[in-house]
Amino acid sequence: MRAWIFFLLCLAGRALAVPQQEALPDETEVVEETVAEGTEVTVGANPVQVEVGEFDDGAEEAEEEVVAENPCQNHHCKHGKVCELDENNSPMCVCQDPTSCPAPIGEFEKVCSNDNKTFDSSCHFFATKCTLEGTKKGHKLHLDYIGPCKYIPPCLDSELTEFPLRMRDWLKNVLVTLYERDEGNNLLTEKQKLRVKKIHENEKRLEAGDHPVELLARDFEKNYNMYIFPVHWQFGQLDQHPIDGYLSHTELAPLRAPLIPMEHCTTRFFETCDLDHDKYIALDEWAGCFGIKERYRQGSCHLNPCLLPQYPDSFSLTFPFLFLPKMFKMFGWFVVLPGDKVLI
Numbered sequence: 001m002r003a004w005i006f007f008l009l010c011l012a013g014r015a016l017a018v019p020q021q022e023a024l025p026d027e028t029e030v031v032e033e034t035v036a037e038g039t040e041v042t043v044g045a046n047p048v049q050v051e052v053g054e055f056d057d058g059a060e061e062a063e064e065e066v067v068a069e070n071p072c073q074n075h076h077c078k079h080g081k082v083c084e085l086d087e088n089n090s091p092m093c094v095c096q097d098p099t100s101c102p103a104p105i106g107e108f109e110k111v112c113s114n115d116n117k118t119f120d121s122s123c124h125f126f127a128t129k130c131t132l133e134g135t136k137k138g139h140k141l142h143l144d145y146i147g148p149c150k151y152i153p154p155c156l157d158s159e160l161t162e163f164p165l166r167m168r169d170w171l172k173n174v175l176v177t178l179y180e181r182d183e184g185n186n187l188l189t190e191k192q193k194l195r196v197k198k199i200h201e202n203e204k205r206l207e208a209g210d211h212p213v214e215l216l217a218r219d220f221e222k223n224y225n226m227y228i229f230p231v232h233w234q235f236g237q238l239d240q241h242p243i244d245g246y247l248s249h250t251e252l253a254p255l256r257a258p259l260i261p262m263e264h265c266t267t268r269f270f271e272t273c274d275l276d277h278d279k280y281i282a283l284d285e286w287a288g289c290f291g292i293k294e295r296y297r298q299g300s301c302h303l304n305p306c307l308l309p310q311y312p313d314s315f316s317l318t319f320p321f322l323f324l325p326k327m328f329k330m331f332g333w334f335v336v337l338p339g340d341k342v343l344i
Helices: 002-040 047-065 122-131 136-140 157-180 190-200 213-222 225-238 249-259 266-273 283-289
Strands: 081-085 091-095 111-113 143-146 327-330 333-336
Touching (some): 122 143, 143 249, 157 190, 225 249, 249 266
Antiparallel strands (some): 081 091, 327 333
C-alpha cells in the first residue's frame, strides 16, 4: 500500500514539473530573439552607444584635420635673420645666408652701405650685417641709402640752410595730400584730420610747387602755425621701435635712406640735429632743426597716437623698401602715397 502511495506522488510531481520545463525554452527563445535583434540593429538602439560612436568618429575626423603648427610661424626675427628649429623643436633666429635672398629684379633694389659698398638688395645687406654681429665692423655697418653707391657731393653751409625750408614745406604737403586722398583709406586718424583740415582750408596756404627758398622762408614766418603739426607728425611717424621720444639711426632710416640720393645734404642735416652727439635725435632736437620755437617743441601730443597715422597693411614705412608703395614726385621731393608704384 505504501508503495502505491509513493508511486502516485512521483507521478504527480512529474506532472507538475513538465509545464515548468516547457516554459524554460520560451524564456530562452525570448533572450535569443532579443540578442538577435540587438545584433541586427547595431546603431540607434542604444542612445549611449550613439553618443559614444559619434564622439569617436568626431575625434578621428578632428585628428585628421589638425595639422602640426610650425613653431616658426609666429616667431619674429629681425632683418637679416630667419627662424629655424633647434634640437628640441624650439624656434630660434639664425643669420640668413645671403645666397638665399631673392634675386634682384633691377637697379632700384640695390642699396648702398655706409662703407660705400653696393648690395644687390636690402635682404643681402642685412644678411651680411648679421654675419658680422659682435664685431666692430658689424657694429659700425649701416644701410646708408637706397640705390647703388654713387658720388654724393659735399653739402655746403648755404645748402644746409636751405634744406629745412624745403623739408618743412614737403611735410606740410604730405599731410595735405594724405587728407585729400583719405576717403575710406584711414590714412589719418580723426584727430589728425581735424588739424590738417585747418591747413587744407586756409586760403593763405602756399600751394605745392617748386618755390624759391626766399618764398619758403617768408611763408614760414607768415604762416608759422601751419608748420608746427607737420613737423611733430613726422617725428611721431618715425618714432616707433620703441615709442620713446627719440629717433635712432634705424628709426630715421625710412625717411633718410630714400632722400640721400636726391638730397645730398640729408646726412649732414640729421647729423647737425643731434646736438648732444648721443646718436639719437630727441623731439626737442628734431623740432629745433626745423625752426620750431622752443615753447612748441615739446607738445603734449608728441608721444600720443594722434601723431601716428593708421596705414593699410600694404603701406609700410620700414624695410625692405622694395615694398614701398607708389611715390609721387613733388617739386624735387617724393611723397609716399598708398597704392602707387614707382622705381626709385
